[in-house]
Amino acid sequence: xxxxxxSIPHIAPEEFSPMDDxxxxxxxxxxxxxxxxxxxxxxxxxxxxxxFHVLTRYEDLMYAHLHPEIYSSxxxxxxxxGLTRPWGVIEADPPIHKPLRTLxxxxxxxxxxxxxxxxxxxxxxxxxxxVVPRGKAELVEEIFKKFPLQIILELFGxxxxxxxxxxxxxxxxxxxxxxxxxxxxxxxxxxxxAQELYDYFTAMLEQRRKQPGDDxxxxxxxxxxxxxxxxxxxxxxxxMIIVPAGFETTAYGLSHAFRTxxxxxxxxxxxxxxxxxxxxxxxxxxxxxxxxxxxxxxVMVDHEVQGQKLRRGDRVLLLWASGxxxxxxxxxxxxxxxxRKPNRHLSFGVGAHRCMGIHMARLSMQVMIEEWLKRVPxxxxxxxxVEETPGFTWAVSALPASWSVSG
Amino acid sequence: xxxxxxxLIAPCAADGHFLQREYHVHLRRMARIRDVQGVVVNGPxxxxxxxxYTMRMDxxxxxxxxxxAGFPLLAAVPADTNxxxxxxxxxxxxxxxxxxxxGSGTEQEDSxxxxxxxxxxxxxxxxxxxxxxxxxxxxxxxxxxxxxxAGQTAGNxxxxxxxxxxxxxxxxxxxxxxxxxxxxxxxxxxALWGRVFRYAADEPxxxxxxxxxxxxxxxxxxxxLDGPNSDDYRQVVAAIxxxxxxxxxxxxxxxxxxxxxxxxxxxxTLSNALLGGxxxxxxx
Numbered sequence: 001x002x003x004x005x006x007s008i009p010h011i012a013p014e015e016f017s018p019m020d021d022x023x024x025x026x027x028x029x030x031x032x033x034x035x036x037x038x039x040x041x042x043x044x045x046x047x048x049x050x051x052f053h054v055l056t057r058y059e060d061l062m063y064a065h066l067h068p069e070i071y072s073s074x075x076x077x078x079x080x081x082g083l084t085r086p087w088g089v090i091e092a093d094p095p096i097h098k099p100l101r102t103l104x105x106x107x108x109x110x111x112x113x114x115x116x117x118x119x120x121x122x123x124x125x126x127x128x129x130x131v132v133p134r135g136k137a138e139l140v141e142e143i144f145k146k147f148p149l150q151i152i153l154e155l156f157g158x159x160x161x162x163x164x165x166x167x168x169x170x171x172x173x174x175x176x177x178x179x180x181x182x183x184x185x186x187x188x189x190x191x192x193x194a195q196e197l198y199d200y201f202t203a204m205l206e207q208r209r210k211q212p213g214d215d216x217x218x219x220x221x222x223x224x225x226x227x228x229x230x231x232x233x234x235x236x237x238x239x240m241i242i243v244p245a246g247f248e249t250t251a252y253g254l255s256h257a258f259r260t261x262x263x264x265x266x267x268x269x270x271x272x273x274x275x276x277x278x279x280x281x282x283x284x285x286x287x288x289x290x291x292x293x294x295x296x297x298x299v300m301v302d303h304e305v306q307g308q309k310l311r312r313g314d315r316v317l318l319l320w321a322s323g324x325x326x327x328x329x330x331x332x333x334x335x336x337x338x339x340r341k342p343n344r345h346l347s348f349g350v351g352a353h354r355c356m357g358i359h360m361a362r363l364s365m366q367v368m369i370e371e372w373l374k375r376v377p378x379x380x381x382x383x384x385x386v387e388e389t390p391g392f393t394w395a396v397s398a399l400p401a402s403w404s405v406s407g
Numbered sequence: 408x409x410x411x412x413x414x415l416i417a418p419c420a421a422d423g424h425f426l427q428r429e430y431h432v433h434l435r436r437m438a439r440i441r442d443v444q445g446v447v448v449n450g451p452x453x454x455x456x457x458x459x460y461t462m463r464m465d466x467x468x469x470x471x472x473x474x475x476a477g478f479p480l481l482a483a484v485p486a487d488t489n490x491x492x493x494x495x496x497x498x499x500x501x502x503x504x505x506x507x508x509x510g511s512g513t514e515q516e517d518s519x520x521x522x523x524x525x526x527x528x529x530x531x532x533x534x535x536x537x538x539x540x541x542x543x544x545x546x547x548x549x550x551x552x553x554x555x556x557a558g559q560t561a562g563n564x565x566x567x568x569x570x571x572x573x574x575x576x577x578x579x580x581x582x583x584x585x586x587x588x589x590x591x592x593x594x595x596x597x598a599l600w601g602r603v604f605r606y607a608a609d610e611p612x613x614x615x616x617x618x619x620x621x622x623x624x625x626x627x628x629x630x631x632l633d634g635p636n637s638d639d640y641r642q643v644v645a646a647i648x649x650x651x652x653x654x655x656x657x658x659x660x661x662x663x664x665x666x667x668x669x670x671x672x673x674x675x676t677l678s679n680a681l682l683g684g685x686x687x688x689x690x691x
Binding site: 070086095231311 | 426427428429431432435436438439440441472473475476477478
């Protein structure tokens with residue numbers, strides 16, 4: 001992949017896929033801008049038996065987010081992840097969504113996460129310092145994936161030797177490698193991966209019931225809603241979503257952020273000069289790059305959007321990436337504005353399903369960027385070897401970087 | 408009234424208490440399937456015969472809170488002449504859009520109960536279930552559900568899904584253990600499940616061709632759960648296929664597909680796939 005490789009593919013609405021690797025390296029921007037302008041609600045046959053509708057306008061996306069009685073959150077992805085049950089709290093609808101989500105609020109609140117800042121910083125430093133003297137590193141594998149994984153799996157008390165397999169299984173679920181070439185085989189592989197994860201967390205639950213700790217599974221196993229304990233399935237399903245939601249999004253949020261830092265050295269220098277700009281930088285990266293291009297809904301009540309009839313059972317992709325570039329909401333949407341205010345981007349979702357780990361993600365990214373720039377204020381990427389992998393979260397999956405080593 | 412109406416099972420804990428959140432998830436799953444027109448609450452698959460009035464109303468409330476606006480909920484009530492007027496009225500007040508009268512097996516009692524239900528709910532959909540077809544057919548405005556033979560409507564515990572039919576108002580399209588297979592398949596591949604049944608209704612002449620294509624995906628999904636050598640899942644898929652194929656081959660006949668037998672292990676596997684095996688005794 002080259003930095004200059006930005007030729008725009010012609011993609012008709014009927015073949016649009018959020019997993020299309022022709023849209024990598026920023027090529028998605030022109031495509032979604034054109035689709036939003038010409039057909040703000042369109043239908044694609046790229047996935048699912050009946051295909052799916054795509055909402056592109058910010059206003060329509062907000063409406064869908066704020067009306068769960070019309071738009072069910074299950075299945076949350078297009079194509080569906082291949083699970084045998086709804087994907088825990090992220091695919092729960094009202095009225096059961098709120099009490100389920102509330103269970104972990106004390107552990108995910110801004111205050112609770114802020115109390116972890118030094119710990120996050122220590123983990124970041126422990127990953128950064130060994131690579132700095134080398135003057136080069138593949139940042140995604142060596143740092144960005146390990147960092148949130150360590151934070152998330154600490155919450156579960158997962159042993160070190162089990163982490164690689166978990167990463168592999170969640171990668172299959174989130175990226176469905178080979179989807180365009182052989183969807184039936186991918187369905188089989190993802191279902192098998194999901195089953196292995198179900199078994200893993202079921203075994204963990206059994207173990208925690210015998211020996212409770214202070215980990216999330218132990219906490220959930222003792223939680224009650226309206227006097228009723230959670231079922232085993234509810235606990236396992238909760239774990240099934242927290243890990244990928246916390247790991248994938250932060251890892252690839254960071255890889256997008258560092259690619260942006262390499263592309264925009266003037267922005268990088270501004271951050272080096274003033275770390276207080278980092279939070280604003282993170283929000284703009286999330287808007288500008290939309291690491292998750294969008295999530296899905298299922299229509300529960302017949303209605304119309306922009307003159308298009310949506311029927312109960314129809315699948316809908318909420319294309320955040322398009323809403324984040326909608327000029328009706330953002331001035332100069334295709335410009336990277338470090339100090340953009342307001343910046344009501346959609347990348348954490350909106351409404352009841354707004355990202356539960358938002359504070360964890362923001363703090364993780366802030367700490368990592370800060371600690372990195374303290375040690376490596378200037379770096380370059382080997383653009384020919386930068387890789388991007390489409391998925392429910394779009395990954396900048398390889399980021400080979402080099403920098404000068406002083407002394 | 409037409410289309411597929413799913414008789415919802417009621418998930419229960421080992422001690423028998425109703426698992427409301429799981430029921431919510433289950434109902435929403437059905438409501439997301441475009442080809443499912445509505446659901447039956449407290450029907451035979453929900454083991455209505457072992458539920459008391461309070462529990463039936465609790466389940467109906469749970470159903471109403473989970474169902475999207477405008478989604479039909481048919482509340483099943485026993486054909487008890489002493490209570491049917493009050494229970495049918497209460498069900499409508501709680502948001503039911505129709506009443507399913509579960510036959511008692513006594514023709515006179517059923518006939519009277521149906522009339523009382525009709526008086527209590529003159530504007531609602533009214534369905535006669537598990538009673539002689541002649542009883543239901545004798546009353547204007549009553550939809551009869553039939554299964555087994557033309558002369559007898561569906562029996563307790565038999566129905567999972569109803570489908571409109573050209574000869575009868577509604578018809579059961581799976582029964583006994585195969586009902587579990589059908590419902591379990593919905594858990595695993597809901598869109599596919601709805602599609603298969605729509606084809607069953609619309610294009611019976613192409614049944615085998617369509618099923619072999621459509622069920623292939625379902626089979627893969629099932630096998631992936633337990634490895635490619637799982638005879639249990641092969642049996643399940645075969646049961647679903649047989650049930651559907653037989654039905655469409657005999658779409659105008661007075662007899663209905665034979666009960667499809669699946670083994671104990673397969674039933675247990677299905678039970679586990681279907682709401683975690685927390686079915687009331689007799690359903691798994």
